[in-house]
Amino acid sequence: MSVDQEASGVAPSSNGGPLIDIEHLKVFFPIKQGFIVDREVARVHAVNDVTLSISEGETVGLVGESGCGKTTMSRAIMRLIDATEGHLRFRGDDITSAGRKQLAPLRREMQMVFQDPFASLNPRKRVVQIIGQPLHLHGTARDKVEDRVRELLRLVGLAPEHLNRYPHEFSGGQRQRIGVARALALEPRLIVLDEPVSALDVSVQAQIINLLDDLQDEFRLTYLFVAHDLSVVRHVSDRIAVMYLGKLMELSPSEQLYTKPIHPYTFALLSAIPIPDPEENRSRERIVVGGEPPNPIDPPHGCVFHPRCPRATDVCREIEPPLARYPNGHLAACHHPLNVSAEEIKGAVKDPASPLSAGDELPSPSEASDSRPSA
Amino acid sequence: MSVGPVASGDPILTVEDLRVSFATEEGVVQAVDGVSLELKPGEVLAVVGESGSGKSVTAMTLIGLTRSPNARFEGTAHYKGTELIDASEDQLRRIRGAEIAMIFQDPMTSLNPVMKIGDQIVEQVQEHEALPDQQARERAIELLEKVGIPRARERIDNYPFEFSGGMRQRVMIALALSCDPSVLIADEPTTALDVTIQAQILLRMRELRDETGAAVVLVTHDLGVVADIADRIAVMYAGRIVEHGTLDEIFYDPQHPYTWGLLGSIARIDRPRPERLPAIAGLPPSLSNRPAGCHFRPRCPHEFSKCVEVPPLEARLEGNPDHTDRCWLSPDQKNQLREVRPGEIGLAAKSTGVDAA
Numbered sequence: 001m002s003v004d005q006e007a008s009g010v011a012p013s014s015n016g017g018p019l020i021d022i023e024h025l026k027v028f029f030p031i032k033q034g035f036i037v038d039r040e041v042a043r044v045h046a047v048n049d050v051t052l053s054i055s056e057g058e059t060v061g062l063v064g065e066s067g068c069g070k071t072t073m074s075r076a077i078m079r080l081i082d083a084t085e086g087h088l089r090f091r092g093d094d095i096t097s098a099g100r101k102q103l104a105p106l107r108r109e110m111q112m113v114f115q116d117p118f119a120s121l122n123p124r125k126r127v128v129q130i131i132g133q134p135l136h137l138h139g140t141a142r143d144k145v146e147d148r149v150r151e152l153l154r155l156v157g158l159a160p161e162h163l164n165r166y167p168h169e170f171s172g173g174q175r176q177r178i179g180v181a182r183a184l185a186l187e188p189r190l191i192v193l194d195e196p197v198s199a200l201d202v203s204v205q206a207q208i209i210n211l212l213d214d215l216q217d218e219f220r221l222t223y224l225f226v227a228h229d230l231s232v233v234r235h236v237s238d239r240i241a242v243m244y245l246g247k248l249m250e251l252s253p254s255e256q257l258y259t260k261p262i263h264p265y266t267f268a269l270l271s272a273i274p275i276p277d278p279e280e281n282r283s284r285e286r287i288v289v290g291g292e293p294p295n296p297i298d299p300p301h302g303c304v305f306h307p308r309c310p311r312a313t314d315v316c317r318e319i320e321p322p323l324a325r326y327p328n329g330h331l332a333a334c335h336h337p338l339n340v341s342a343e344e345i346k347g348a349v350k351d352p353a354s355p356l357s358a359g360d361e362l363p364s365p366s367e368a369s370d371s372r373p374s375a
Numbered sequence: 376m377s378v379g380p381v382a383s384g385d386p387i388l389t390v391e392d393l394r395v396s397f398a399t400e401e402g403v404v405q406a407v408d409g410v411s412l413e414l415k416p417g418e419v420l421a422v423v424g425e426s427g428s429g430k431s432v433t434a435m436t437l438i439g440l441t442r443s444p445n446a447r448f449e450g451t452a453h454y455k456g457t458e459l460i461d462a463s464e465d466q467l468r469r470i471r472g473a474e475i476a477m478i479f480q481d482p483m484t485s486l487n488p489v490m491k492i493g494d495q496i497v498e499q500v501q502e503h504e505a506l507p508d509q510q511a512r513e514r515a516i517e518l519l520e521k522v523g524i525p526r527a528r529e530r531i532d533n534y535p536f537e538f539s540g541g542m543r544q545r546v547m548i549a550l551a552l553s554c555d556p557s558v559l560i561a562d563e564p565t566t567a568l569d570v571t572i573q574a575q576i577l578l579r580m581r582e583l584r585d586e587t588g589a590a591v592v593l594v595t596h597d598l599g600v601v602a603d604i605a606d607r608i609a610v611m612y613a614g615r616i617v618e619h620g621t622l623d624e625i626f627y628d629p630q631h632p633y634t635w636g637l638l639g640s641i642a643r644i645d646r647p648r649p650e651r652l653p654a655i656a657g658l659p660p661s662l663s664n665r666p667a668g669c670h671f672r673p674r675c676p677h678e679f680s681k682c683v684e685v686p687p688l689e690a691r692l693e694g695n696p697d698h699t700d701r702c703w704l705s706p707d708q709k710n711q712l713r714e715v716r717p718g719e720i721g722l723a724a725k726s727t728g729v730d731a732a
Contacts, residue, residue, distance in 0.1 A: 065569040066540070171658050172426075201425040202596060206640045206654035213651070228569060231642040235652050258644055272574040274599035276641050278622050281602050288574045292539055 017092065018053040019190055019222050020077060024356060025050050025086035027069070027076050031297065045296045046072040048246035049086070049355035056189070059216065059223040061237030061254070063230055063269070067293055069246040070226050074192045077224065078110055079103055108138050111183035115195035117175035121167040127153070127178060128163045134185045152181040157211060173204035180211065190222045197232060209235055230269055234258060242266050245296055245304040247355065248323065251331040260339045262332035265305045303335065311336040315361075322354035324362050335363055342368035387590060388414040388437070388475075388558055393450035393460070395429075395436050397443075402663045406432040408614035409450070411688075414558065419584065419591040421601040423637070424611035427659055430594045433611070434560045436460070437592075438475050439467045454558070473503040476551035480563040482543035486535040492519075492546055493531035496553050503554045518549040523579055541572035545579070552583065559584075562594045577603055598641055602626065610634050613660050613670035616688055620698035630691065630700035632722055633671045635713045639721025653721050669701065676723045677704060677712055 027047040032038035047069045054060050064070045075081045077088065079095060088096045090106055098106075111134075114120035121130055131152055132145040140148065150160040156177040167175055176196060183191050193212070197205040213236065215221060227233045233240055233254075240257045242250040242265065250263040261267045268289040275281050291308045294300055303321050306312040315335050323331045326344050331351050340348075342365040350360060395407040407429040414420055422430045435441045437452055437459055452459040454475065457466060471477075479485040487495055496515035500506060506514065512531070519527035522545040535543055544564065551559055564580070565573040581604055584591055595601060601608060601622070608625040610618040610633065618631040629635055636655040657674040660666055666673050668683040675682070686701040693706075704712070715721035 065571065173658065201659075202598075203425060203636060203640050203655035204658070206642075206652040207656075209642075209652050210654060230570075231644045234644060234648055235642055255648065268571060270644060272570040273644055274574075274577070274597075274603040275645050276598040276602045276626070276638070276643065277645070278602045278626050280645060286574070288578055289571050290575070292541055292572065 017055070018089075019056045019058075019091060020224075021053045021087070021089035021092075022073075022077065023051050023087040023089070025073070025076060025088065026084045027072050027081060028084045042297050045246045045299050047076060048299065049357065050243070050246070050248050051353035052241060052248065052251070054190070054222055054224060056222055057216075057220050058239070059225055059237050061233035061240040062224060062226045062243060063228065063233055063240060064243035065228060065269075065293055067245075067296065068243045069296070070228075070243050071194060073243070074112075074194055074224060074226050078112055078192055079106075108134070108186035109189045110192070111186065111188040111190070112192045112194065113176070113179050113183050113196045116199050117172050117179055118167075118199070120179055121175055123167055126164050126166055130167070130178060131182045131185055134182060138186055148185070149181075152184055155184065155215070156181045157207075171204075172200050173207060176200060176208055177211065180208075180215070184215065184219070187219070188221070190224070192224045192226070194226045195228065196225075198227065198229065205232065212236060230257075231273055242269070245293055245299050247304050247333070248331075248353070249305065249333055251323070251353075253328055253330065256328060256330055260330075262326065262330060262337045262339055263305075263334045264309050264311050264336070264338060266332075267338055268308075303333070319359035319361060320355065320357055322358040322360065322362065323351040324348040325351040333358070335361075336367055337363050340368060342366075344368075384416055386413040386415050388412070388452070388454050388592075390433075390437070390452045391450055393433065393436065393452060394448070395432055395441060396447045398445040398447070399663070404662045405614055405665065406662055407436065410609075410611075410614075410616055412609060412616075414590045414592060416557065416590050417584065417588045418606045419593055419604055421593045421595060421605035421608045422611060423595060423598065423601055423608055425596055425659055427613070427662060428611040429614040429662075430611050431562055434477075434562055434592060434594045437560065438471050438477060439464075440477075469503075472499055472551075472556070473554040474556055475558040475560060476554070476556035478544075478547050478551045478559065478561040478564045481567055482540055482547050483567070485547060486543060488535050491532050491534055492538070495546075496550055499550060500553050514553070515549075518553055519546070521552070521583070522546075522549045523575070524549075541568055541576065544568060544572075544576055548576070548580070548583070552587065552589075555587065555589075557589055558592065559589050560592045560594070563596070564593070565600060566595070566597070573600070580604065598637060610637070613665055614662060615670065615701065617671065617702070618700040619688070620700075624695075624698045628692075628698070629713065629720060630698070630706070630709055631671075631702045632675050632677055632704075632713075634700075635720050636674075636722035639715065639719070653715070653724075655722055656724065669703070677708075679703070 025047055026049055029044040029046055030040040031042040033041045050073060062070045076083050083096055087094055128146060128149050131149045135145045135148060149163060153160050153162060158177055197208050225233060225236050237254045240252055240254050241248055244265050250266050261270055268287055271286045289308050294307060300307050302318050303316040306316040321333045321335045323333045325331055326340055326348050345363050345365045345368055348362050350362060390410060390412040393407055393410045397404045397406060410433050424430045432441055448460050493515045496518060497511040500511045500514055516527045516531055519531060524530055524542060524545055565576050593605060605622050607621050609616045612633050618634050629638060639653040640655060642652060655674055660670055668685055672678045672682045681703045686703050688699050688701045690696045690699050691706055692698055713720050715723055
């Protein structure tokens with residue numbers, strides 16, 4: 001398998017091609033004001049020109065701070081929110097503006113697991129009704145539903161006898177298992193997991209991650225795993241996309257993001273995670289990035305990270321960096337990349353996944369960090 | 376070998392055999408079951424545990440926030456000669472904020488949404504000190520600057536909704552510090568924040584601890600945060616402290632299997648990625664129906680016949696009277712059992728595959 005192709009932001013041609021193809025996707029929310037007639041006075045740039053494709057059977061982790069657009073993007077992929085611009089393809093079919101009828105057969109192939117297991121299950125319905133609902137909607141015969149629900153409960157590690165219980169009778173981890181069972185009911189191809197473990201205790205988080213792992217192997221599922229936590233994403237992802245203020249900052253084969261972060265923002269995210277080891281924590285050099293993400297109504301000019309970036313220079317304030325493609329299909333949008341050699345910079349090309357508004361200029365080989373301290 | 380100023384002198388807060396239970400429709404919930412703690416000036420004590428382990432109830436009980444008709448308290452908590460558990464509301468009022476201050480978990484809901492930030496700080500300052508308005512306001516601005524809020528003079532007249540989560544948490548810290556408390560109780564102060572903001576807040580808390588010399592009780596479930604800031608750690612499980620020791624003792628010489636499990640189940644970014652994330656099988660027990668003996672027994676792969684008796688919290692290692700734990704295994708057995716892979720501490724799997732919940 002050519003890793004280079006696989007990891008690129010543009011249609012990788014691995015076995016069977018991409019399942020989901022996101023092309024220059026933009027989602028803007030208008031802010032309206034006015035008396036009688038609403039005028040659009042501003043726009044929230046939630047997702048601002050992101051290109052990404054996910055192959056069948058792959059897990060892509062999508063990471064970023066709150067407000068970076070990761071949830072909006074996952075909802076746009078599910079067609080729960082309409083895209084403002086750009087294209088969305090599912091198995092090659094353009095579904096950007098597909099209507100209800102056209103989407104109906106696709107809905108069963110794309111499912112979602114939500115963040116808060118306390119809010120995402122109807123408290124007045126029994127487990128059998130919650131998990132059985134998608135089956136009813138998609139025409140499973142009434143007498144077959146219960147058997148299927150029993151089977152699903154077993155799959156996610158719950159006892160089939162729990163069929164007639166209400167959500168409040170379960171703990172957070174068990175509820176999340178119910179959420180997973182509901183998503184699995186229609187045998188989907190793609191499951192979008194929106195922070196599936198961030199509301200759970202550490203010891204239970206590991207249980208759910210392992211469960212998701214097993215299910216993926218068994219059913220060859222494709223996951224888009226949205227999280228704000230880089231340490232959890234690492235355990236499930238084949239590739240990781242880092243977003244900031246609606247833009248893709250870095251897209252990397254999973255392990256490389258940790259050993260060789262190229263974008264200063266990724267490095268800052270990694271160094272902000274406290275390591276649960278007192279000695280290493282004391283000896284580790286950490287960069288604490290000041291400030292907070294700016295307002296997405298009026299994103300900064302040039303590179304969106306420049307106001308907080310310790311390496312920012314004039315060029316960052318003026319020209320939006322394109323996504324440069326480094327070896328192993330590692331993409332990063334930065335004028336002053338970290339952890340790359342002069343050779344690697346010379347070999348870098350502008351990836352077609354770059355935002356349309358980005359400049360053409362790639363980092364100069366003098367940016368090579370052979371002599372600089374690495375992460 | 377702890378970082379920061381070494382805690383010295385007599386403890387300013389001593390909790391002895393604290394028990395808190397709540398009568399509910401489902402029966403009596405024993406939230407805290409015999410917790411004893413000591414806090415010395417200038418030290419950071421981390422209380423670690425999962426949800427429902429009683430860590431927040433312990434912290435809130437100290438300043439009387441868990442009082443209600445169906446709550447029952449036993450035991451004592453001495454703060455500089457005042458008994459907190461059965462203190463009158465009046466006594467508590469003088470202590471809260473001025474002597475013992477609290478930072479709550481959720482900065483989105485713990486500030487008054489219809490009151491300006493500055494007024495909230497001024498209100499607290501004037502509650503405890505007879506300061507004229509103008510001086511109290513200056514103090515508020517100073518405090519906001521101290522916790523790292525830019526343009527504090529302008530922002531003092533903002534409402535909470537005009538602040539982001541990280542900024543609100545800074546306001547909470549400013550509020551807590553407003554009367555120079557000797558004890559700061561921080562209940563999951565960074566859980567609701569992004570990692571980059573969390574790093575900023577922790578750094579600030581460390582600096583403020585060094586400047587003011589306040590002792591901190593940090594309630595958290597995040598061992599990464601603990602490794603960053605704590606001097607001593609108390610690990611709680613189902614209402615009891617199961618292990619207590621210094622930062623290095625808990626991380627490098629943990630004695631209780633639950634602590635092993637906690638340490639083992641953290642996803643670490645500085646280590647090679649394991650095939651599977653080690654999980655602790657099963658679920659924490661319900662507090663209204665806890666297993667007899669050691670509460671961790673049903674989830675513990677190393678349980679044996681003696682575990683049906685409650686193990687006392689005592690020092691089991693020779694020559695180290697301050698490192699205590701509640702486990703019947705001998706130190707030698709623990710030494711062998713806790714290493715799941717060479718050099719790696721963890722809890723062996725109790726069952727295989729997907730653990731039934």
